Amino acid sequence: MNLKDIHIGKLIHERVNELQMPVARIEKFMKCSEEEIEGMYEQISIDTFYLLRWSKLLEYNFFRVYSAHLILYAPPANPPKKTDQKENLPVFRKNIYTEEVKSFILEKIASKEMTVNEVILKYRIPKTTLHTWIKKA
Missing domain, CATH: 1.10.10 (Arc Repressor Mutant, subunit A)
Incomplete structure:
Protein backbone atom coordinates (compact mmCIF):
# COMPACT_ATOMS: atom_id res chain seq x y z
CA MET A 1 0.00 0.00 0.00
CA ASN A 2 1.28 3.42 -0.95
CA LEU A 3 0.93 5.51 2.20
CA LYS A 4 2.44 8.63 0.62
CA ASP A 5 -0.08 9.11 -2.20
CA ILE A 6 -3.45 7.90 -0.97
CA HIS A 7 -6.26 7.23 -3.47
CA ILE A 8 -9.07 6.40 -1.06
CA GLY A 9 -11.57 5.50 -3.79
CA LYS A 10 -9.30 2.73 -5.09
CA LEU A 11 -8.76 1.41 -1.56
CA ILE A 12 -12.50 1.30 -0.93
CA HIS A 13 -13.07 -0.47 -4.25
CA GLU A 14 -10.38 -3.04 -3.40
CA ARG A 15 -12.07 -3.76 -0.06
CA VAL A 16 -15.49 -4.10 -1.74
CA ASN A 17 -13.96 -6.63 -4.16
CA GLU A 18 -12.23 -8.52 -1.32
CA LEU A 19 -15.52 -8.91 0.52
CA GLN A 20 -17.48 -9.50 -2.70
CA MET A 21 -20.03 -7.04 -1.39
CA PRO A 22 -23.25 -6.95 -3.44
CA VAL A 23 -23.97 -3.57 -5.04
CA ALA A 24 -27.56 -3.65 -3.78
CA ARG A 25 -26.34 -3.83 -0.17
CA ILE A 26 -23.93 -0.94 -0.73
CA GLU A 27 -26.67 1.18 -2.34
CA LYS A 28 -29.05 0.53 0.54
CA PHE A 29 -26.47 1.24 3.27
CA MET A 30 -24.91 4.28 1.60
CA LYS A 31 -28.28 5.62 0.36
CA CYS A 32 -26.69 6.25 -3.04
CA SER A 33 -27.21 5.09 -6.61
CA GLU A 34 -24.82 2.71 -8.32
CA GLU A 35 -23.50 5.61 -10.42
CA GLU A 36 -22.71 7.64 -7.29
CA ILE A 37 -20.92 4.64 -5.75
CA GLU A 38 -18.89 4.11 -8.92
CA GLY A 39 -18.02 7.82 -8.80
CA MET A 40 -16.71 7.43 -5.24
CA TYR A 41 -14.34 4.68 -6.42
CA GLU A 42 -12.75 7.24 -8.78
CA GLN A 43 -12.23 9.91 -6.12
CA ILE A 44 -8.82 10.56 -4.60
CA SER A 45 -10.47 12.03 -1.50
CA ILE A 46 -13.91 11.56 -0.02
CA ASP A 47 -16.14 13.41 2.44
CA THR A 48 -15.64 12.15 6.00
CA PHE A 49 -19.37 11.39 6.34
CA TYR A 50 -19.11 8.89 3.51
CA LEU A 51 -15.72 7.61 4.64
CA LEU A 52 -17.22 6.80 8.03
CA ARG A 53 -20.12 4.98 6.34
CA TRP A 54 -17.69 3.01 4.14
CA SER A 55 -15.61 2.12 7.22
CA LYS A 56 -18.69 0.75 8.99
CA LEU A 57 -20.03 -1.12 5.96
CA LEU A 58 -16.71 -2.69 4.99
CA GLU A 59 -15.52 -3.21 8.58
CA TYR A 60 -12.23 -1.47 7.86
CA ASN A 61 -10.99 1.76 9.42
CA PHE A 62 -10.03 3.85 6.38
CA PHE A 63 -9.12 6.75 8.68
CA ARG A 64 -6.08 4.78 9.87
CA VAL A 65 -4.63 5.02 6.37
CA TYR A 66 -4.47 8.79 6.88
CA SER A 67 -3.13 8.35 10.42
CA ALA A 68 -0.32 6.21 9.03
CA HIS A 69 0.43 8.91 6.46
CA LEU A 70 0.64 11.53 9.23
CA ILE A 71 3.00 9.36 11.28
CA LEU A 72 5.35 8.90 8.33
CA TYR A 73 5.14 12.17 6.44
CA ALA A 74 3.88 15.01 8.66
CA PRO A 75 6.42 17.46 10.00
CA PRO A 76 7.15 17.25 13.72
CA ALA A 77 4.56 19.02 15.81
CA ASN A 78 5.50 21.98 17.95
CA PRO A 79 4.99 21.16 21.60
CA PRO A 80 1.69 22.59 22.84
CA LYS A 81 1.92 25.72 24.93
CA LYS A 82 0.64 25.37 28.48
CA THR A 83 -2.43 27.46 29.06
CA ASP A 84 -5.07 27.56 31.73
CA GLN A 85 -7.73 27.31 29.07
CA LYS A 86 -9.34 23.90 28.58
CA GLU A 87 -8.87 22.29 25.17
CA ASN A 88 -11.99 21.50 23.17
CA LEU A 89 -10.42 18.85 20.96
CA PRO A 90 -9.14 15.55 22.33
CA VAL A 91 -5.39 15.32 22.88
CA PHE A 92 -3.68 12.18 21.67
CA ARG A 93 -0.59 11.33 23.66
CA LYS A 94 0.86 8.53 21.56
CA ASN A 95 1.20 7.78 17.91
CA ILE A 96 -0.55 4.59 16.92
CA TYR A 97 1.75 2.59 14.69
CA THR A 98 -0.34 0.36 12.45
Missing part, protein backbone atom coordinates in the same frame (compact mmCIF):
# COMPACT_ATOMS: atom_id res chain seq x y z
CA GLU A 99 0.93 -2.93 11.09
CA GLU A 100 1.21 -1.27 7.68
CA VAL A 101 3.50 1.41 9.11
CA LYS A 102 5.62 -1.19 10.92
CA SER A 103 5.90 -3.31 7.77
CA PHE A 104 6.80 -0.26 5.70
CA ILE A 105 9.58 0.74 8.12
CA LEU A 106 10.94 -2.79 8.57
CA GLU A 107 10.99 -3.29 4.78
CA LYS A 108 13.08 -0.11 4.39
CA ILE A 109 15.59 -1.51 6.90
CA ALA A 110 15.57 -5.08 5.52
CA SER A 111 16.16 -3.90 1.95
CA LYS A 112 18.98 -1.68 3.23
CA GLU A 113 17.22 1.30 1.69
CA MET A 114 17.59 3.02 5.07
CA THR A 115 19.60 2.36 8.20
CA VAL A 116 18.06 2.16 11.67
CA ASN A 117 19.46 5.60 12.50
CA GLU A 118 18.05 7.10 9.29
CA VAL A 119 14.60 5.71 10.12
CA ILE A 120 14.80 7.13 13.66
CA LEU A 121 15.75 10.57 12.34
CA LYS A 122 13.38 10.73 9.36
CA TYR A 123 10.24 9.25 10.91
CA ARG A 124 10.89 10.22 14.57
CA ILE A 125 10.29 6.70 15.83
CA PRO A 126 11.79 6.10 19.27
CA LYS A 127 14.88 3.91 19.21
CA THR A 128 13.45 1.43 21.75
CA THR A 129 10.22 1.09 19.76
CA LEU A 130 12.10 0.41 16.53
CA HIS A 131 14.39 -2.15 18.15
CA THR A 132 11.36 -3.92 19.64
CA TRP A 133 9.83 -4.18 16.14
CA ILE A 134 13.09 -5.56 14.74
CA LYS A 135 13.33 -8.19 17.50
CA LYS A 136 9.76 -9.34 16.90
CA ALA A 137 10.17 -9.50 13.10
Whole structure:
Protein backbone atom coordinates (compact mmCIF):
# COMPACT_ATOMS: atom_id res chain seq x y z
CA MET A 1 0.00 0.00 0.00
CA ASN A 2 1.28 3.42 -0.95
CA LEU A 3 0.93 5.51 2.20
CA LYS A 4 2.44 8.63 0.62
CA ASP A 5 -0.08 9.11 -2.20
CA ILE A 6 -3.45 7.90 -0.97
CA HIS A 7 -6.26 7.23 -3.47
CA ILE A 8 -9.07 6.40 -1.06
CA GLY A 9 -11.57 5.50 -3.79
CA LYS A 10 -9.30 2.73 -5.09
CA LEU A 11 -8.76 1.41 -1.56
CA ILE A 12 -12.50 1.30 -0.93
CA HIS A 13 -13.07 -0.47 -4.25
CA GLU A 14 -10.38 -3.04 -3.40
CA ARG A 15 -12.07 -3.76 -0.06
CA VAL A 16 -15.49 -4.10 -1.74
CA ASN A 17 -13.96 -6.63 -4.16
CA GLU A 18 -12.23 -8.52 -1.32
CA LEU A 19 -15.52 -8.91 0.52
CA GLN A 20 -17.48 -9.50 -2.70
CA MET A 21 -20.03 -7.04 -1.39
CA PRO A 22 -23.25 -6.95 -3.44
CA VAL A 23 -23.97 -3.57 -5.04
CA ALA A 24 -27.56 -3.65 -3.78
CA ARG A 25 -26.34 -3.83 -0.17
CA ILE A 26 -23.93 -0.94 -0.73
CA GLU A 27 -26.67 1.18 -2.34
CA LYS A 28 -29.05 0.53 0.54
CA PHE A 29 -26.47 1.24 3.27
CA MET A 30 -24.91 4.28 1.60
CA LYS A 31 -28.28 5.62 0.36
CA CYS A 32 -26.69 6.25 -3.04
CA SER A 33 -27.21 5.09 -6.61
CA GLU A 34 -24.82 2.71 -8.32
CA GLU A 35 -23.50 5.61 -10.42
CA GLU A 36 -22.71 7.64 -7.29
CA ILE A 37 -20.92 4.64 -5.75
CA GLU A 38 -18.89 4.11 -8.92
CA GLY A 39 -18.02 7.82 -8.80
CA MET A 40 -16.71 7.43 -5.24
CA TYR A 41 -14.34 4.68 -6.42
CA GLU A 42 -12.75 7.24 -8.78
CA GLN A 43 -12.23 9.91 -6.12
CA ILE A 44 -8.82 10.56 -4.60
CA SER A 45 -10.47 12.03 -1.50
CA ILE A 46 -13.91 11.56 -0.02
CA ASP A 47 -16.14 13.41 2.44
CA THR A 48 -15.64 12.15 6.00
CA PHE A 49 -19.37 11.39 6.34
CA TYR A 50 -19.11 8.89 3.51
CA LEU A 51 -15.72 7.61 4.64
CA LEU A 52 -17.22 6.80 8.03
CA ARG A 53 -20.12 4.98 6.34
CA TRP A 54 -17.69 3.01 4.14
CA SER A 55 -15.61 2.12 7.22
CA LYS A 56 -18.69 0.75 8.99
CA LEU A 57 -20.03 -1.12 5.96
CA LEU A 58 -16.71 -2.69 4.99
CA GLU A 59 -15.52 -3.21 8.58
CA TYR A 60 -12.23 -1.47 7.86
CA ASN A 61 -10.99 1.76 9.42
CA PHE A 62 -10.03 3.85 6.38
CA PHE A 63 -9.12 6.75 8.68
CA ARG A 64 -6.08 4.78 9.87
CA VAL A 65 -4.63 5.02 6.37
CA TYR A 66 -4.47 8.79 6.88
CA SER A 67 -3.13 8.35 10.42
CA ALA A 68 -0.32 6.21 9.03
CA HIS A 69 0.43 8.91 6.46
CA LEU A 70 0.64 11.53 9.23
CA ILE A 71 3.00 9.36 11.28
CA LEU A 72 5.35 8.90 8.33
CA TYR A 73 5.14 12.17 6.44
CA ALA A 74 3.88 15.01 8.66
CA PRO A 75 6.42 17.46 10.00
CA PRO A 76 7.15 17.25 13.72
CA ALA A 77 4.56 19.02 15.81
CA ASN A 78 5.50 21.98 17.95
CA PRO A 79 4.99 21.16 21.60
CA PRO A 80 1.69 22.59 22.84
CA LYS A 81 1.92 25.72 24.93
CA LYS A 82 0.64 25.37 28.48
CA THR A 83 -2.43 27.46 29.06
CA ASP A 84 -5.07 27.56 31.73
CA GLN A 85 -7.73 27.31 29.07
CA LYS A 86 -9.34 23.90 28.58
CA GLU A 87 -8.87 22.29 25.17
CA ASN A 88 -11.99 21.50 23.17
CA LEU A 89 -10.42 18.85 20.96
CA PRO A 90 -9.14 15.55 22.33
CA VAL A 91 -5.39 15.32 22.88
CA PHE A 92 -3.68 12.18 21.67
CA ARG A 93 -0.59 11.33 23.66
CA LYS A 94 0.86 8.53 21.56
CA ASN A 95 1.20 7.78 17.91
CA ILE A 96 -0.55 4.59 16.92
CA TYR A 97 1.75 2.59 14.69
CA THR A 98 -0.34 0.36 12.45
CA GLU A 99 0.93 -2.93 11.09
CA GLU A 100 1.21 -1.27 7.68
CA VAL A 101 3.50 1.41 9.11
CA LYS A 102 5.62 -1.19 10.92
CA SER A 103 5.90 -3.31 7.77
CA PHE A 104 6.80 -0.26 5.70
CA ILE A 105 9.58 0.74 8.12
CA LEU A 106 10.94 -2.79 8.57
CA GLU A 107 10.99 -3.29 4.78
CA LYS A 108 13.08 -0.11 4.39
CA ILE A 109 15.59 -1.51 6.90
CA ALA A 110 15.57 -5.08 5.52
CA SER A 111 16.16 -3.90 1.95
CA LYS A 112 18.98 -1.68 3.23
CA GLU A 113 17.22 1.30 1.69
CA MET A 114 17.59 3.02 5.07
CA THR A 115 19.60 2.36 8.20
CA VAL A 116 18.06 2.16 11.67
CA ASN A 117 19.46 5.60 12.50
CA GLU A 118 18.05 7.10 9.29
CA VAL A 119 14.60 5.71 10.12
CA ILE A 120 14.80 7.13 13.66
CA LEU A 121 15.75 10.57 12.34
CA LYS A 122 13.38 10.73 9.36
CA TYR A 123 10.24 9.25 10.91
CA ARG A 124 10.89 10.22 14.57
CA ILE A 125 10.29 6.70 15.83
CA PRO A 126 11.79 6.10 19.27
CA LYS A 127 14.88 3.91 19.21
CA THR A 128 13.45 1.43 21.75
CA THR A 129 10.22 1.09 19.76
CA LEU A 130 12.10 0.41 16.53
CA HIS A 131 14.39 -2.15 18.15
CA THR A 132 11.36 -3.92 19.64
CA TRP A 133 9.83 -4.18 16.14
CA ILE A 134 13.09 -5.56 14.74
CA LYS A 135 13.33 -8.19 17.50
CA LYS A 136 9.76 -9.34 16.90
CA ALA A 137 10.17 -9.50 13.10
